[in-house]
Amino acid sequence: MPSDLAFFDCNVTIGSPMAGLIRPCETAQDLLQEMDWCGVGRALVHHVLMREQSPTVGNAMLSAAIADCPRLVGSWALLPPQTGELPSGPAFLEAMHYHGIGALWLFPDEHRYLANRTTFGSWFDELGERRIPLLISRAASLRAHPSSMWQSIYTLLADYPQLTLVIMSHGCWGEDRYFRPLLETYPNVYLDISRYEAEGGLAALVQCYGPQRLLYGSAFPDTPMGGARLMLSRTPIDADARQMIASGNLERLLHEAVLI
Amino acid sequence: MTRPCGAAQQSTLLADYIELGHCPTCRVIDLHGHYGPWPGIYLPNANEQAMLMTMDRCGIETLVSSGHTALADMRLGNPEMAAVARRHLGRWYAYLVCNPRYPVELGAQLATYDDERAYVGLKLHPTMHDYPLDGPDYAPVYAFAAERRAMVLTHTWGHNALCGPARLRAVAERYPEITFIAGHAFHGEFEAGIEVALSCPNVMLELTAAYSVRGAVELLVAGAGADRVLFGCDLPWFDPHYALGCVLFAHIDEQAQRAILRENALKLLETQLIRKGQHRHD
Numbered sequence: 001m002p003s004d005l006a007f008f009d010c011n012v013t014i015g016s017p018m019a020g021l022i023r024p025c026e027t028a029q030d031l032l033q034e035m036d037w038c039g040v041g042r043a044l045v046h047h048v049l050m051r052e053q054s055p056t057v058g059n060a061m062l063s064a065a066i067a068d069c070p071r072l073v074g075s076w077a078l079l080p081p082q083t084g085e086l087p088s089g090p091a092f093l094e095a096m097h098y099h100g101i102g103a104l105w106l107f108p109d110e111h112r113y114l115a116n117r118t119t120f121g122s123w124f125d126e127l128g129e130r131r132i133p134l135l136i137s138r139a140a141s142l143r144a145h146p147s148s149m150w151q152s153i154y155t156l157l158a159d160y161p162q163l164t165l166v167i168m169s170h171g172c173w174g175e176d177r178y179f180r181p182l183l184e185t186y187p188n189v190y191l192d193i194s195r196y197e198a199e200g201g202l203a204a205l206v207q208c209y210g211p212q213r214l215l216y217g218s219a220f221p222d223t224p225m226g227g228a229r230l231m232l233s234r235t236p237i238d239a240d241a242r243q244m245i246a247s248g249n250l251e252r253l254l255h256e257a258v259l260i
Numbered sequence: 261m262t263r264p265c266g267a268a269q270q271s272t273l274l275a276d277y278i279e280l281g282h283c284p285t286c287r288v289i290d291l292h293g294h295y296g297p298w299p300g301i302y303l304p305n306a307n308e309q310a311m312l313m314t315m316d317r318c319g320i321e322t323l324v325s326s327g328h329t330a331l332a333d334m335r336l337g338n339p340e341m342a343a344v345a346r347r348h349l350g351r352w353y354a355y356l357v358c359n360p361r362y363p364v365e366l367g368a369q370l371a372t373y374d375d376e377r378a379y380v381g382l383k384l385h386p387t388m389h390d391y392p393l394d395g396p397d398y399a400p401v402y403a404f405a406a407e408r409r410a411m412v413l414t415h416t417w418g419h420n421a422l423c424g425p426a427r428l429r430a431v432a433e434r435y436p437e438i439t440f441i442a443g444h445a446f447h448g449e450f451e452a453g454i455e456v457a458l459s460c461p462n463v464m465l466e467l468t469a470a471y472s473v474r475g476a477v478e479l480l481v482a483g484a485g486a487d488r489v490l491f492g493c494d495l496p497w498f499d500p501h502y503a504l505g506c507v508l509f510a511h512i513d514e515q516a517q518r519a520i521l522r523e524n525a526l527k528l529l530e531t532q533l534i535r536k537g538q539h540r541h542d
Contacts, residue, residue: 003278006262022450022475038509039265071261172472172498176302197472197498199314200305224474226267226509231502234281236317247261 007040007229008247010135011168011194011217014065015048025221028069035071038225040218042071044103044250046135050077051107056085063099073254075103075135080113081123088123090260093130097259103133103166108152115152117159128162130258131188138170146171150178157186164253166190169219174198176205183209190253192217193245194228202235211241215250267509273517274508281501282319286518288504289525292413292443292468292492293325295341306496308344315351318500321522322529322540323352325495326383326413330357334369345378350540353529355383355413360397361390370404380532381411381441386422388415393427406437411532413441413466418449425452432460439528441490445470445480454483464524468492471506477520478511486516490525 016026025031028045035043045066050058055077066072076096081088087095095101104127108115115136117124127134136156138149153167165188167179172195182189194217196202205214216232218225232245268275276283297306305314306328315323325345330337334357345354356379358366373379382405386393393414405412416423425446432440445465446453450473457463465488470476480489493503507520533540 003265003268004262008261022473022479036263037266037511039263039268041261041263172469173301174303174497195472197502198301198303199493199496199499200310201302202499204304221474223472224477224506224509226505227472227502228505230277230505230508231499233278234317234501235499 005233005243006247007038007042007216008250009035009040009043009218009220009225010166010215010250011192012043012045012220012225013048013222014045015061017048018052021221023221028065028072031220032069032071034220034225038229040225040229042073042247044075045072046075046077046105050105051110054085055079055111059086063101073102074100075105076101077105077107077111078134079111080119081121082119089126093259102254102257103135106134106136108136109149115156124160124163128160128164128188131164131253132257132259133164133166133190133253135166135168137168138175146175146178150175153182157182157189161186162188164188164190164257166192166215166253168192168217169195171195172197174201176201180208183213189213190215190249192219193232194219194223197227197231202231203237206235206237206241211237211244212249214245216246271508271514271517273514273521277319277501277504277508281317286319286522287321288319288491288500288521289322289529290320290492290495290500291324291441291490291525291528292466293323293495294328294331294497295325295344296328298328298497301497303496308347311496312348312351314495314500318504320495320500322350323495324355324380324413324529325352326355326357330383331385331388334359334362334365338369338372342376342378346376349377352378353380354378355381357383357385358398358401359389360395360401363397363400367400370401373404374408374536377536377538380529380536381413384412384414386415386427387417387420390422392422394430398431402431402435402438406435409437409439409535411439411441411528413443416442416444416446416453418446418452425449425456428463429456429460432456432463436460436462438462439464441466441528443492444468445476445489447473450476450479451483454480457484457488464488464490464528466490466492467503467507467520468494468498471503477507481512481516481520486512486519487524489520490528491521
């Protein structure tokens with residue numbers, strides 16, 4: 001039954017965005033209240049300061065904010081290793097493990113780098129071998145034409161075809177023509193469905209590619225938590241597929257990641 | 261980890277939607293639909309039968325659409341859209357698309373309105389047609405609509421030079437006989453849209469895409485009143501359950517949900533049908 005689904009939201013943010021929101025979600029407690037309102041059990045969280053300030057500030061903010069919230073799993077943001085602002089290699093992985101961090105965000109436009117082999121070298125080979133999920137948002141560059149962000153994702157995957165990469169918040173227009181070639185080419189590419197609003201799109205994707213590559217997310221608080229939740233609850237797919245998308249696939253990804 | 265859903269304990273509509281996919285006591289009326297393929301998007305369910313199946317699945321009783329082909333070419337698309345809707349009157353109605361860039365053809369299209377039972381309103385898209393909502397080439401459309409006290413759905417968007425709040429306010433004040441539906445509720449400039457609705461009683465705010473901004477539904481209901489807000493989801497663009505989820509999980513009461521999803525649109529639609537000498541289930 002749809003009411004028995006367990007939801008694990010892969011795409012939520014806490015903090016106060018610079019440009020404001022009608023209803024921001026400033027704290028972990030605010031987030032947990034909305035999760036209870038929507039019947040969502042767990043969430044993979046990042047802090048707005050990881051994107052709008054340096055990850056050297058935002059990562060620590062995130063860890064402090066969710067330290068006492070077992071329903072929330074943290075994610076951090078990465079920077080290129082050359083500038084030495086964040087550690088890379090074993091020290092970074094140990095810190096992730098210590099703080100219970102499950103995934104890593106890339107914000108190439110905001111943090112002004114190119115996400116490719118020239119920048120990340122063997123560091124991303126290691127993250128790929130360890131199956132640590134990397135998260136990249138198409139929405140971050142919504143002001144640009146979507147093809148520019150998709151081009152950078154294509155480049156990243158061409159350089160690192162084994163990377164576990166979750167494409168977050170792709171546009172509400174249904175961008176199948178951009179992402180279907182990636183699903184067919186790279187086995188470890190996943191999609192967050194938070195803004196995949198295309199009517200019939202989710203069922204069609206499951207029919208073509210199976211449910212294993214799709215993750216429930218909400219893009220909360222930019223977007224209400226309930227939209228993708230009701231869509232997934234009622235999309236005409238079988239119960240096992242629905243549960244995999246609602247939480248099973250994300251749980252598997254986090255479980256498969258090898259930090260230390 | 262399964263969690264109880266607080267919102268579903270507050271709304272029988274939401275509880276029904278979670279369990280059934282529709283609500284037997286609140287059949288939805290969607291006044292902002294389309295039909296057919298679209299260049300920039302893969303739309304899996306854009307044909308006639310697929311759209312009807314989606315409406316069934318999602319508890320949408322009635323849909324009013326403008327054809328995608330009509331937005332590109334009135335001559336081809338308006339008759340196509342009308343023919344589709346005519347096969348399902350009571351379930352499906354059509355807007356006559358009006359493109360001011362082709363004034364001669366526009367006149368010919370308007371001349372088909374009265375005799376076509378599928379048409380219940382006019383559709384304007386100032387950004388696609390690259391023409392301001394209050395520009396002079398729309399004047400024949402407004403005169404036509406005012407004479408019939410017709411319903412006009414127009415695309416609106418916040419901070420948009422062609423269809424922002426000031427443009428709609430200008431025509432809504434000039435033509436009080438017309439009921440204007442502000443498609444997308446001036447997305448991104450909701451407060452200004454509320455001001456237009458409050459000062460112009462002939463303006464309704466429609467939720468397509470606006471629902472996906474967290475807090476927008478609550479803001480529009482608190483500012484303009486639930487009786488001024490309409491549901492729409494650009495079908496076959498957006499999954500109705502996504503749109504409905506945004507409304508049903510919003511922090512508004514069940515009475516407001518019923519007004520938005522059905523009651524307000526029902527009044528508008530039935531008024532238009534009566535003015536055309538028709539009934540919904542003829």
